[in-house]
Amino acid sequence: MMLHRQAISSRMTRMLPSFVRSMATTETPLDASKVKIIKTNTPSKAQPNDQLVFGKTMTDHMLTIEWNRGKGWATPEIKPYAPLSLDPSCCVFHYGFELFEGLKAYRTSDDKISMFRPDMNMKRMNKSAARICLPTFESEELIHLIGKLIQEDKHLVPEGTGYSLYVRPTLIGTTNTLGVSVPDKALLFVICSPVGPYYKTGFKAVRLEATDYATRAWPGGVGDKKLGANYAPCILPQLQAAERGYQQNLWLFGPEKYITEVGTMNVFFAFQNKETGKKELVTAPLDGTILEGVTRDSVLALARENLDPNEWEVNERYFSINEVADRAAKGELLEAFGSGTAAVVSPIKEIGWKGKDISVPLLPGEQSGPLTKQLASWIADIQYGRNKHDNWSQIVAELK
Amino acid sequence: MMLHRQAISSRMTRMLPSFVRSMATTETPLDASKVKIIKTNTPSKAQPNDQLVFGKTMTDHMLTIEWNRGKGWATPEIKPYAPLSLDPSCCVFHYGFELFEGLKAYRTSDDKISMFRPDMNMKRMNKSAARICLPTFESEELIHLIGKLIQEDKHLVPEGTGYSLYVRPTLIGTTNTLGVSVPDKALLFVICSPVGPYYKTGFKAVRLEATDYATRAWPGGVGDKKLGANYAPCILPQLQAAERGYQQNLWLFGPEKYITEVGTMNVFFAFQNKETGKKELVTAPLDGTILEGVTRDSVLALARENLDPNEWEVNERYFSINEVADRAAKGELLEAFGSGTAAVVSPIKEIGWKGKDISVPLLPGEQSGPLTKQLASWIADIQYGRNKHDNWSQIVAELK
Numbered sequence: 001m002m003l004h005r006q007a008i009s010s011r012m013t014r015m016l017p018s019f020v021r022s023m024a025t026t027e028t029p030l031d032a033s034k035v036k037i038i039k040t041n042t043p044s045k046a047q048p049n050d051q052l053v054f055g056k057t058m059t060d061h062m063l064t065i066e067w068n069r070g071k072g073w074a075t076p077e078i079k080p081y082a083p084l085s086l087d088p089s090c091c092v093f094h095y096g097f098e099l100f101e102g103l104k105a106y107r108t109s110d111d112k113i114s115m116f117r118p119d120m121n122m123k124r125m126n127k128s129a130a131r132i133c134l135p136t137f138e139s140e141e142l143i144h145l146i147g148k149l150i151q152e153d154k155h156l157v158p159e160g161t162g163y164s165l166y167v168r169p170t171l172i173g174t175t176n177t178l179g180v181s182v183p184d185k186a187l188l189f190v191i192c193s194p195v196g197p198y199y200k201t202g203f204k205a206v207r208l209e210a211t212d213y214a215t216r217a218w219p220g221g222v223g224d225k226k227l228g229a230n231y232a233p234c235i236l237p238q239l240q241a242a243e244r245g246y247q248q249n250l251w252l253f254g255p256e257k258y259i260t261e262v263g264t265m266n267v268f269f270a271f272q273n274k275e276t277g278k279k280e281l282v283t284a285p286l287d288g289t290i291l292e293g294v295t296r297d298s299v300l301a302l303a304r305e306n307l308d309p310n311e312w313e314v315n316e317r318y319f320s321i322n323e324v325a326d327r328a329a330k331g332e333l334l335e336a337f338g339s340g341t342a343a344v345v346s347p348i349k350e351i352g353w354k355g356k357d358i359s360v361p362l363l364p365g366e367q368s369g370p371l372t373k374q375l376a377s378w379i380a381d382i383q384y385g386r387n388k389h390d391n392w393s394q395i396v397a398e399l400k
Numbered sequence: 401m402m403l404h405r406q407a408i409s410s411r412m413t414r415m416l417p418s419f420v421r422s423m424a425t426t427e428t429p430l431d432a433s434k435v436k437i438i439k440t441n442t443p444s445k446a447q448p449n450d451q452l453v454f455g456k457t458m459t460d461h462m463l464t465i466e467w468n469r470g471k472g473w474a475t476p477e478i479k480p481y482a483p484l485s486l487d488p489s490c491c492v493f494h495y496g497f498e499l500f501e502g503l504k505a506y507r508t509s510d511d512k513i514s515m516f517r518p519d520m521n522m523k524r525m526n527k528s529a530a531r532i533c534l535p536t537f538e539s540e541e542l543i544h545l546i547g548k549l550i551q552e553d554k555h556l557v558p559e560g561t562g563y564s565l566y567v568r569p570t571l572i573g574t575t576n577t578l579g580v581s582v583p584d585k586a587l588l589f590v591i592c593s594p595v596g597p598y599y600k601t602g603f604k605a606v607r608l609e610a611t612d613y614a615t616r617a618w619p620g621g622v623g624d625k626k627l628g629a630n631y632a633p634c635i636l637p638q639l640q641a642a643e644r645g646y647q648q649n650l651w652l653f654g655p656e657k658y659i660t661e662v663g664t665m666n667v668f669f670a671f672q673n674k675e676t677g678k679k680e681l682v683t684a685p686l687d688g689t690i691l692e693g694v695t696r697d698s699v700l701a702l703a704r705e706n707l708d709p710n711e712w713e714v715n716e717r718y719f720s721i722n723e724v725a726d727r728a729a730k731g732e733l734l735e736a737f738g739s740g741t742a743a744v745v746s747p748i749k750e751i752g753w754k755g756k757d758i759s760v761p762l763l764p765g766e767q768s769g770p771l772t773k774q775l776a777s778w779i780a781d782i783q784y785g786r787n788k789h790d791n792w793s794q795i796v797a798e799l800k
Contacts, residue, residue, distance in 0.1 A: 053579075054577075054578065054579050055489065055577045055578025055579045056576075056577050056578075056579070058488075058489060062488060081488070083485040083486055083487050083488070084485070084486055084487075084488055084493075085483040085484070085485050086483055086484055086486065087483050087484075088458075088462060088481070088483070088484055088570070088589055088591045089455065089458060089568075089591060089593075092492075092493065093484075093492065093498055093500075093570055093572055093628070094498065094500050094568075094570060094628055094631070095628050095631035095632050096496050096498065096627070096628035096629045096630070096631055096632040096633075097632045098493055098494065098496065098632075100494050102578075130636075131633070131636060132632040132633060132635060132636065133632075133635045133636055133639065166578065168489075168494070168578055170488070170493055170494060172493055173632070176456075177453075177454075177455045177456050178454065178455025178456075178502075178566065178568055178593060179453075179454050179455045179456070180631055180634075180635070180664055181635070182635055182639065189488055191488050191489060193489075193578060212620075213620055214620045214621075215618055215619060215620030215621055218615050218618035218621065219615060220612075220613055220614045220615030221614075221615050221618065221621075221633065222633045227496070227629075227632070227633070228493070228494055228495050228496035228628075228629070229496045229627075229628070229629035229630075229632060229633060230496070230629075231494070231495035231496055231580055232495050232496040232497045232498075232532040232533075232573075232627070232629060233496075233531070233532060233621065233622045233627070233629060234580075235532060235533045235580070235581070235582055236530075236531060236532065236533055239533065239582065264580055
């Protein structure tokens, strides 16, 4: 099974057809220096931090860039936030030509605005675009443009640990025809929403339902890409789990019941071998069915750098709900958490499986385990500029 | 494998969560009698038949119906065709909350306009909607509204066998938030495009590439629903096949290499057992990974009614590319064709598999096999009202 999955994945990433490649050489590349800025006449005031709702209020400006096959990227525009006007036959409404990214901008202690590893998001966005034949672009140019967009609305980047500006780059196909074909027009837009901490009063560990009747992703599919296609189908299983008292689905795969992701996040488990005493932090490998999470990558890197290798192993490997159930029964399950941009880490306290709940240990009187808490703290220190780590934090705007 | 797939499929179709169910009882149902009609001031002239391009030119009017959770369906509006204005945070752009139907309206010989089995499309549209938590509706009401829409643009329904009005009902989620959640707002719209025959000069048999490195649909997924999510991911494999000289992908599934669909159509194969002389028409079973095609269903019904059961078996069963290759080598492969609304039937002449081409027989000097041709003719006779079959043809508007 493992070999089969990996073989499919690598064959899918073969080079793009030549006509798609050849376009790239004759088209105008994305160029941040050409940006045209039209400022709003009615700048808004920042909402109080305690009234921020994730993704509900947007900032005053948006970035839009049109693309046409043969011509390439048009002049980037930063302009007042406004509705999009699209023909009803536009391919984004019919055939799922859409993808997005999610990343955050933070106020640092020295009055700058930084983004966390934006190069990773741009790389993934280009991979998503190539997979559904939408145009790719120079990552650095889009990061630069996002910086300019944030600069316009810098007064709306909230202050305080846990507060940030959520940035949503989106790319949609805009060809007007009902024929299913490669889009010859596209629109890249970026909108921003000031957001608070995912858990307002500290962590709140969640209950998951291990789900095998609905399947999030499949070898040879697109589960590793941030496409709209991967999201709508996951809502019904979530409602079904919620009816049974679980907040999210723990997505299983195949007859082996491998653990893949949780809700819209990657997922980590920590075990301790009772005989050897050795601990292990584990997450599913990137085999084409797993989103290449930036937080996932950061957790792995920080764990590998900071955890004592005599005490810990950090592994990307297949592991099943049956292994989790068995090791929980033996007292070998230490912790479990989801990882993603919105919540950074999201501790798990129980997993429903085969009519029973597997308990995941938490610190006494707290809502997370010690490693989960430690990882969250390491990441926050980098995001808010308190720890310079490998240029993970990139300054994109200035407050003063 | 077969049991596993069917078990997953039936578990996925369990009832909707209670809060989704309960809404239906308190919300305003879709009501065609309330329709508000705003006529265009600039009615267009019909294009000459030879200039019609599939899905490129739309008629003068569109139907739109808004939906709000708790309120239900608003007043249906038939109004001049115009762009949609949507907030950039609208969930249709980010999370794939979109689904559609495709059906055709025909001028009958007695000056009426009929649709082919619209009840089947409405049933499927409701299934698609329920799967991604968009609102469902009373099928008869939407058919009635589509009739009224066509009535407004009846001069644009082209005349002649092979010509028709392609009707595209679409349902999108319109909630404005970046949080991934159940949409509380939606828009149902219907647009129409006058279209000519898929094959302007009679059939043109296609070459397919049997594709196992990309997977169109899987158990526990949404491949049986007409969601936008199923389309964009299939374009890159099609381009890759085109580079190697094949027009479409023949989608395979699993280690058994089962044949599932072709391009965006269902697929049929005809075999003859050399020993018994018995013929078989076969297509993949509806196990949750196969689109419940209206043309597929019609082909099966007409074949079961009209083919001599002493000569033919008509089966929905799993069959693999290996079976096709083996039987072609033995001279047992008779015909193969895709089925769908756009082309009705689409004959296949060659299938690339493991570096070789499997030849599919055609009538001497023609571009289809005899059964393919016969089925196309039976269906056309019903669509254009020359044969009344079980009310498959439903009058929805009057020309005079």
